[in-house]
Amino acid sequence: MKNHKTLLIVGLLLIPQMLLVRWFASFPQLVEQYYSNGLYPIISKASRYAFGWLPFSFGDIMYAVLIVLGLREIVLLIKNKFRGFKTFLLKTLAIVSIVYGAFNVLWGMNYNxxxxxxxxxxxxxxxxxxxxxxxxxxxxxxxxxHNQLAEDENSRVVYCDNTEGKNACLQEIFTGTINGYETLKTQFPKLSYPPKSIKNSLLRYPLSIMGYSGYLNPITNEAQVNGMVPAHRWPVISSHEQAHQLGFAKENEANFIAVMATLNNEDLYFQYSGSIFALRYALNDVYSRDKELGEDLKARLNPGILVNYQDSRDFWDAMDNPLEPLFDLFYSNYLKANNQPGGLKSYSYMVALLVNYDQRFPNTF
Structure with missing residues (x-):
């Protein structure tokens, strides 16, 4: 009975936590000054020192263990004909409360x-x-x-076509991403990245099924790249997830930082990955406004760039499954709940950042 009371108290703490986060969201300047540029950099670096040295993703293993334990609890509940259902609910509520608190303290407040x-x-x-x-x-x-990297204008840009050497190639990308951020630091002094904590996710296939190229574990601050996606995407994905690590929680803002980090990288492969990524968003925006103009601009591309785009489409088409709409709905609602009211559509804000940054600094692209 005493245990039930403790679980209930911990669970009910979820309510004041949610109210507090909502209150902080009304004062973005305070969050920017005292959390994103105050407390969070300390938390982030400490987490990367704690887990970055591991050759595998501690966060992925943590998620896998929690899923197994959760399924075990459900199986036992059914096996016992729902005896102990009250305890199960209280445990679940307490876990949600703890995870919610940890999420916001360790990273999630950056959304505000x-x-x-x-x-x-x-x-x-x-x-x-x-x-x-x-x-x-x-x-x-x-x-x-593309002309510098591909065999000819009709060929795709290829990086690391050796399947067995993929992990070594990814490690090179991860190191190269840090170099890009060091260069970018001259424009954005707050983007000091080290130490490194980015890894090839152990959950690559589940991520692919759910439609994710990578993710940041907000608890361990490990950046995860889905090594199954086409290799020309790796640099911009790695840069995107590291932008999350640096406190840019919103997807559109992490996309913008990733483009800047890749375009400011000395490695031409990085520059290509970021450039065609930004171009795809810009072209889609043009298409939404004027389809004929979009077709005209698309015709100016080297055919090989379109082949790289097709590689990405083919990969995701191969991962199509009946649950994908549910994953999209879940993630869109997650974005809306975290100060991105446009949901998945809010990604277009990156184009606004690119256009206006280019207006202020015309030699960026």
Whole structure:
């Protein structure tokens, strides 16, 4: 009985936690100053020192163990004909309360920081003309990089086509990502990354089925890359997840930081990965406004770039499954619950950041 009372108290703490997080969300300047640029960098570095040296993902193992234990509890509950159901509910509520608290203290409060365009002092609106100008720049840059990396203009850019050496290639990417952030630090002094804590996820196939290229474990602060996705995507995914580690929780902002980190990397492969990633978003935005103009701009691309795009589509098409709409719905609602009201559509904010950053610093792309 005493145990039930303890579980209930811990579980009910979820309510004041949620109210407190909601209150903090009303003061993004405070979150920016005291959490994102105050407490969080200390937590983040400590976590990366604690888990970054491990050659495997401690967070993935933790998730796997929790899933197995959770399934075991459910099986036992059914086997015992739902005797002890009250205890099961109290345990579940207590665990949710603890996880919610840990999530927000260790990383999640970053969702409530100042919008990145405000921190950078740029606008978040743009015209079609400004969008087209950016897209043309990205096309020129992407074609130039493709010409240097591919056999000819019709061929895909290939990196690490040796299946057995994939992990070694990924380790090179992870090291190269840090180099990109060191270069980017001249523009964004707060982007000091070391120590490294990024890994090839142990849960690659489940991630692929769910449609994820990578993720950040908010508890252990380990960045995970899905090594099953086409290799031309690795640099920008790695940079994206490391942006999350640095406190840019929102997907669109992490995308922008990832593009900047790859374009400022000395490695041409990184630059190509980031450039065609940004270009895809820009082209999609053009298409949504003027399909004919979108087709005209697409025709200016080297055919080999389209082959790389097709590689990505083919990979995700092969992973299609009946549960995918549920995963999308869950993740979209997760984004909405964490200060991204547009859900999955909020990813387009990255284009606004790119356009306006390019307006302020014209030589970026």
């Amino acid at each position: 920081r100042l919008p990145l365009h405000e921190s950078l002092g740029i606008d978040n609106e743009y015209t079609t003309e400004e969008l087209v100008e950016l897209t043309k720049k990205l096309i020129i840059n992407s074609n130039s990089l």
